[in-house]
Amino acid sequence: MPRPDGTAPSPPRRRPGGRTARIRRQVLDAVLAELGEHGYDGLTTDAVAARAGVHRTTVYRRWGDVGGLLGDVLDAAGDDDWQPPDTGSLQGDLTALNQEIQDALSAEPPVVAALIAASFRSEKAADAQLRLWEDRYTRCGIVVERAARRGELPPHTDARQLLLAATAPLYHQLLLLRAPADPLLPARAARTAALAAGAGAFVEPWPDGG
Numbered sequence: 590m591p592r593p594d595g596t597a598p599s600p601p602r603r604r605p606g607g608r609t610a611r612i613r614r615q616v617l618d619a620v621l622a623e624l625g626e627h628g629y630d631g632l633t634t635d636a637v638a639a640r641a642g643v644h645r646t647t648v649y650r651r652w653g654d655v656g657g658l659l660g661d662v663l664d665a666a667g668d669d670d671w672q673p674p675d676t677g678s679l680q681g682d683l684t685a686l687n688q689e690i691q692d693a694l695s696a697e698p699p700v701v702a703a704l705i706a707a708s709f710r711s712e713k714a715a716d717a718q719l720r721l722w723e724d725r726y727t728r729c730g731i732v733v734e735r736a737a738r739r740g741e742l743p744p745h746t747d748a749r750q751l752l753l754a755a756t757a758p759l760y761h762q763l764l765l766l767r768a769p770a771d772p773l774l775p776a777r778a779a780r781t782a783a784l785a786a787g788a789g790a791f792v793e794p795w796p797d798g799g
Contacts, residue, residue: 629710
């Protein structure tokens, strides 16, 4: 079935079943554990195989190298049914979304932060990271659509730019500045972005540039 814009949808990923699915889950869980404990530089296919309880040749044959393992971890993260929060207001939705982000970025071991860092070291991980970001931005577009239907936003509000503005402070504080989690930041960043969006800060330009 085509998308609303008329383009053809991407073919669905084939999800392995049975023993294959179980081995994949064991290996990907082992990747996350090793990455959280030792970081990218300490991540090896041999250590992942040992931790997963599978033969090293299984890992080499299916994933090839560390980049392949990281890429599959990120692709697996997109094979879920996650949807953004629906609180009944734009500010509430953005606050709840920011809280999820802050919880993930400040969790121990720091798996999410380590995955993001690894994407700068591995081309396969970087490509998979981009696919995951695109998936999450697409899913979060409903937050802006709902707000527009409720009259909280002007027409033609750019969902991507609004979401970037709302969530960027979390990544800046926790990843770039390595600051501790601030319980007030998710709501504060959400309120700032919602107010700006309501005032038309993220309205797409008209075709004539007006």
